[in-house]
Amino acid sequence: MNLALDVVDVSRWQFGITTVYHFILVPLTIGLAPMIAVMQTVWYVTGNEQWLRATKFFGKLFLINFALGVATGIVQEFQFGMNWSEYSRFVADVFGAPLALEGLVAFFLESTFIGLWIFGWDRLPKRLHLAAIWLVAIGVNASAYFIVAANSWMQHPVGVHWDPVRGRPAMDDFWAVITNNTTLAAFPHVIAGALLTASTFVAGIGCWWMARNMWRAKRLEDAADAAIDAEPVPDAVSPSHVDATPEQLRDDAHTLWRPVARFGLWLTVVAGVALFITGDFQAQIMFKQQPMKMAAAESLCESETGAGFSVLSIGRQNNCDNIDHVITAPGMLSFLADHRFDTRLQGVKELQAQYAKEFNKPEQNFAPNLFVTYWSFRAMITWAVGSALLAFAGLWFTRRKQVISSRRFGLFALWMLPAPFLANSSGWIFTEMGRQPWVVAPNWVDNLDPLRISMFVHNGVSRHTAGTVWVSLITLTLLYGILGLIWFGLQRRYVIEGPSARSDVASSSGDDADTDAPEQLSFAY
Incomplete structure (x- = not known):
């Protein structure tokens, strides 16, 4: 039994x-693709070269x-x-159907057209090249939909329905699976979170470059006024910006970085509002479908009518007998459940007794880790x-053309760039840990044979030894750590390098293909 528990725990750690x-990485990909498509569209419509520079700069990071x-x-x-x-x-x-569609339709769509977008700058007409990045954006979002489904x-x-011959659920309504009301609630929330991540990423870099250009311009002017040589340019400065004059630096701050930053800032506001609305809708569904998850998220151990929202609780929060709600907003938890302040919500203890009786498993703990669910929800x-x-x-600070x-x-x-990444990760940790001890949660709402069409986590693992799983856990953790350092190093390098100088930006990339034009996305080649 101890060995089996070790296998379950180590397998969970590895998957987690x-x-x-x-x-x-996922939210940035989902959110940045349509943002780059918008940037390229603005360049296509207006002919403003600064938006072409922004497209290629953020395209490289993408x-x-x-x-x-x-x-x-x-x-x-x-x-x-x-x-x-x-x-x-x-x-x-x-799972075969949605994952197959994700691979055959969504992933092939995005991977095919991202190749055309990378190598088609001077080989495709402008209109077709623009369509390629929009199809990439559609593909990454379609991929997200099937995964969320x-x-x-x-x-x-x-x-x-339950198939007694094979001893597992058999799908009889594919449309119901991909239009699950849980999917329809979760997908907009995931996309809003991805847009928040990408818009913060674009806005943060835009604000930093704006301030950097203005500061460097002032330094150069101060050096000239003092009739001394300007200080050597740090190694971190892109070679294409070394010889920039104060006027060029200020012009980039006004005509490149300010519009890009404000595009990201306004989208951050829109994404934040969308997150609030979609999160409220998703919470109402979760209170019905997974009441134990939502009770654990609030450390609501005892059932209450007009339950309050716990702003802060202290104590050993994986133990209902030792939790003290220090700050509570009266009635707000009931309001979050169905927009009524007097709704009765079941607590962890009542739900535990109910599930133990329903499944005839008095020894099974049906509550997730209260500490993780409580704090991951607040971290999000x-x-x-x-x-x-x-x-x-x-x-x-950028109002009135400032x-x-x-x-x-x-x-x-x-410093704010990591915030949405951490918020997205915290949200998924809450979503997945709050479902425990289930790997497939029972459907109580529709009474879909919950005793059989459900699965405990410990029933889903392979029959490996704990040592075997430990080897793969350590190997993958080290490998992913190395890939993470590579990702951060490349992003940092190209953010600091900045966009291409105006003289390096191709002006052809249009209906007259020029196969001898200079490479425009050095990273891609």
């Missing part, structure tokens, strides 16, 4: 670590992220067969505040 590593995302994502597919073969057998009839079935199984909200601070401060010249604010913008 590799998933979090991979998902750090390609780095996309490549590392693919590398880490491939391992995720093998996870199901490596340590979770019993789970894979159980869900095979259902598969995950949502684990949260709320639908469209199946808290980290998202970082993007909000950057958005409102950045919009204020530009940011404060180095401190530029550094603040950079």
Whole structure:
């Protein structure tokens, strides 16, 4: 029994670590693709060369992220067969369809047209080249939809019946699976989170470069006024910007970085509002479908009418007998459940007794880890505040055609870049850990044979020894750590290098193909 528990725990750690590593990259890919498409569209419509520079600059960062995302994502597919073969057998009839569509339709769509976009700058007409990046954006978002649909079935199984011959659920309504109301609630929330990540990424870099250019322009002018040679340019400065004059630096701050930053800042506001609305809708569904998850998220141990929202609780939070709610907003938890302040919500203890009786498993703990669910839910909200601070401060400092010249604010913008990444990861940790002890949660709402069409985590693992899983856990963790350092190093290098100088930006990239034109995306080649 101890060996079996070790295998379950180590397998969970492995899947959790590799998933979090991979998902750090996913929101940026999903959100940045349509943003780059918008930038290129603005250039196509207006002919403004600055938007072409922005497109290629952020396109390079997108390609780095996309490549590392693919590398880490491939391992995720093998996870199901490596340590979770019993789970894979159980869900095979259902997962086969959405995952096949994700691979055959969405991934092939994005991978095909991203190749055309990378190598087609001077080989495709402008209109077709622009269509390529829009198809990439559609592909990455379609890929997200099918993945969310598969995950949502684990949260709320639908469209199946129990097959007694094979001893597993059999899909009888594919449309119900991909239009699961859990999917329709989760997908907009995931996309809003991805847009928040990408817009914060674009806005933060734009604000930093804006402040950097203005500060460097002032340094050059001060050096000239003092009739001394300007200080040597640091090694971190892009060679294409070494000889820039103060006028050119200021012009880039006004005509390149300010519009790009404000595009990101305004999208951050829009994405934040969308997150609030979609999160509220998703929470109402979760209170019905997975009441134990939501009770654990609030450390609501006892059932209450007009339950309050716990702002802060202290104590051993994985133990309902030792939790003290220090700050509570009266009635707000009930309001979040169905927009009524007097709704009765079941607590962890009542739900535990109910599930133990329903499944005839009095020894089984049906509550997730209260500490993880409680604090990951709050971490998700808290980290998202970082993007909000950057958005409102950045919009204020760039109002009335002003530009940011404060180095401190530029550094603040950079420090806010990790916030949405951490918020997205915290949200998924809450979503997945809150489903425990289930790997496929029972559907109580529709009464879809919950005793059989559900699976405990410990029933889903492969029959490996703990040592075997430890070897793969250590290997993959080290490999992903190295890939993470490569990702960060490449992103940092090209962010600091900045966009190509105006003289280096191709003006052809249009209807007259020029195969001898200079390479425009050096990283891609």
